[in-house]
Amino acid sequence: MDRAPGLSVRLKLTLSYAGFLMLAGILLIVTVGLYLSLQGELFNEAGAVQATPGTMFLKAFAPTAAATMAFLLVFGVLGGWILAGRMLAPLNRITDATRTAATGSLSHRIRLPGRKDEFRELADTFDAMLARLEAHVAEQRRFAANASHELRTPLAISKSLLDVARTDPHHDTGRLIDRLHTVNTRAIDLTEALLLVSRAEQRSFTRQRVDLSLMAEEATETLLPLAEKHGVTIETRGDITPTTGSQALLLQLTTNLVHNAIVHNLPEQGTVWITTEVRPGTVVLTVENTGDHLTPELVPTLTEPFQRGTERIHTDHAGVGLGLAIVKTITQAHDGTLTLTPRPTGGLRVTVELPAQNPRPDSI
Template sequence: MTRPPGPSVRTRLALSYALFLMLAGALLLAVVWVFLLRYVPDSAITTRGGFVPNRSDLVRAFAPAAAAAMVFLLVFGLVGGWFLAGRMLVPLERIGEAARAAADGSLSHRVRMPGWQDEFREVADTFDVMLERLEDHVAQQRRFAANASHELRTPLATSQTLLEVARSDPNGTDRELVERLHAVNARAIAVTEALLLLSRADARSFDPETVDLSLLAEEAAEQLLEMAERRGITLEVTGVPAEVHGSPALLSRLVENLIQNAIVHNSGDGGWVVVRLSSGPRGSTLEVENTGEVISPALVRTLAEPFRRGTDRLREHRGDHVGAGLGLAIVRSIVAAHDGTLDLRPRTAGGLIATVRLPRTG
């Protein structure tokens, strides 16, 4: 519903200043009447020294001056209030300009309020932080949309190419074509399911329940044990029960993604993966450590971005694992949806340590 336009804040402040001055003037006049004029007799006063004004004489002489003073206070209050209000509202005008620029799509504009650290400066700094986070979020979503479009388009284009080659080559083997199409479609399905899960985590569309991370870790380790054994990797789960409040499906996918990522991006035969769980008064911690190639700290900071695949960002599937490049991105979104933190640290000898801290209650 559209509201009718009203007086500006500057006008209302100026009127408030003027009314305050007039009220103060009226209070002074009342003080003069109560403590001075009312004690002067209204009858004629005769003295040997000459004429002495009575109450009526004083009122007739004082009333015009008092009225003039009240008019002066009104004008002075309006003019001075208008000027002071304008000076005081300059910070709000700067914040309004930044808000209008952001509404027009310019998220790079900042208030950068100068001066002392006061209430306006605090609001401006908070607004700048909000714009910075919003700009980063929009940029991240744009990169994600571009990468997702590319990732979903590539399998379809590959399938189309394979079909065209098969149609033009009568001597091609159907078995080879089926295997290649199966791998391409499996990758497309993995990307689509990962994108749907990522969207669900970002939207926080789940009903929280009490979940034990240790049980989820044991179930994920049991499911992935065969994959680890085929690669010659030792998988171990240690720790105590770690209860948190969240979505069982999302948390199960979080644990599974971390362990699967640790198995796939490992050193191969002789490598190991250790899953540790701990619990405290404020929440629970899940730590997944694995051997592997040496990773630079700069690269570690980008591993949780969508469509990153380990140290070499491999595009193909690794044996029995079809990578979508969204494993750690999904983990980060699930952790954020549960108000937790994700910490990725490279091991000096090679490999990665992924630490997830989740609060006991959401």
Template sequence: MTRRPGLSVRLRLTLSYAAVILVTGALLLAAVWLFLLRYVPDQALIVRADTPLHGVFPVRSTLLRVFAPRAAALLGFLLVLGLLAGWFLAGRMLAPLTRIADAARAAGQGSLSHRIRMTGRQDEFRELSDTVDTMLGRLESHVAEQQRFAANASHELRTPLAISRALLDVARRDPRHDHAELLDRLHAANTRAIDLTEALLLLSRGTVSREPVDLSLIAEEAAETLLPLAEQRGITLEVTGGVAPASGSAELLLRMVTNLVQNAIVHNLPAGGAVTVHTGDDAGTSVLRVENTGSTLAPDLVPTLTEPFHRGTDRVRGDEHPGVGLGLAIVHSVVRAHGGTLGLCPRAGGGLLVTVRLPGTP
């Protein structure tokens, strides 16, 4: 639908100021007529000299003949003054709004780094400016994160696809190639691509379904699933603690705990390591702790472990579980979607302590 062009806000404010001044002047002139001129006699009066009111009194018609043109000129002057002053004052008042509009227009054209940074007193425009700056900062951070994630995801997805294409090219050139080995390697590459795709879908979810869950039951299920992997590596896997009621998606929370336990097993000592999973309730907050042994982690490495596709190169792991670099990134995404917090702390003797806190339920 086509919108008809209307008056600008500045022009409307100018007309409003001028109208207020004009009406105020007209009311003052009306008050002069009502309380002064109406009591002037319309005919000449002769007053005796011995009275308090003596002298020459003007006639009402004479006063009106002199007063009316000057009153009209005064109203015209007030109108012009109202228009000029209103235009100037409206421009001064709307100048911050113009800056905010320029920033929004620049953001609409893709420039999210622009900030208003308005100074002066804390008023409505200053509050709106600070809100827009905060919004632009979050948008810039979100867009940068999405761009970095998309670039890394494209790179990671290209790897298993390139491996599959290379295997197929080898089989096409050599029909006598061992098909069993080819199928196994294709299956491994396809599995890696599927795992990566599922991980990307988990990271892209913005909302989760809500249902009562118990983190202790989820932890036991994840530990039971990964127990063969722990036994294969000679790692002791133990689940302790009590009930930890929470609200959220059981599927996503199971994936979260599974990723934590799997990371704790894979990034561990070559032999004789241990993984401890503990659940409990802390003043209405459901707590899950996953602790493992391993090599000593640098303090500056720990905050980067939740970034997508970032792998801790100093952590011990085996080649049979190359991973996709999304383990803790998925955990962080799931925890954030459930309104919880994720804490990473390197252990003094080596390894990592991961603490997940979720809002509890009665």
């Protein structure tokens, strides 16, 4: 925003300090003068002397008063300038850090020393904001690099298959078409997943009443054939859990969790438990499964894009590496929290906690 030039805050504070000091001095001198004049008049009324001692004292006091006012003016300006500079020094550091951040450097921190006050609270808040921005930018850069790599792989495979078909006219065309279909399907799935992540991050969806228990039932019915193929049993239980958000996104969240629990499970006789419950102010969806033992160090990385927790990533249902990353993004877009915990006996427990539906319809 273009603004007209004006006085600096330091100069405004200096003039304010000096003006207040001058006003206090004037009031003090006027008060003293009035008091002396009143004393002189009372002395004359008593008939002690004919002259007016108060008036004579005021004439003698006037030069001293003028000199005092001049001193107060100079002292107020100089003292106010120094005092305003000391008071505004933290604000100057905050301004410098803001300019540095505006150039794209997010690693700079103010780290303002001293006891807590308004300026230091502002500096700490700004440092926290820079830390979040730096982490977000780094995450986006990693995401872009990983997405580019994941998209490049199917395109490179498609190019290689087409080059082989062009140089070898006797190549099996049916097999080539099947390979191209598989590769292109994976590229399409990855692209749709990336678009879903972008949509959730932008929160460009209409909020409506959603029951997480119904989402769990629908996801279970959809993925039941996959569970039977993998020999996995799905158990669902819980309460009606109303929240507000995008029905499509929350269904995608639930489907991703159930799909992940089925695929990354025991080779035989695995189990998936899906539970919904209501807590004070929130609703909770929990999906846990049997499976391989996961270390506490590995679990936090599972929500990063293109990270997979086990070696079973080459199956037909391995996905594109964005399952839990999409769950995390959708959860954050709905102002919820996502918690991943390794089960002591193997497998993973994933808990999604979302705000409960506001009982007031007009607030949705």
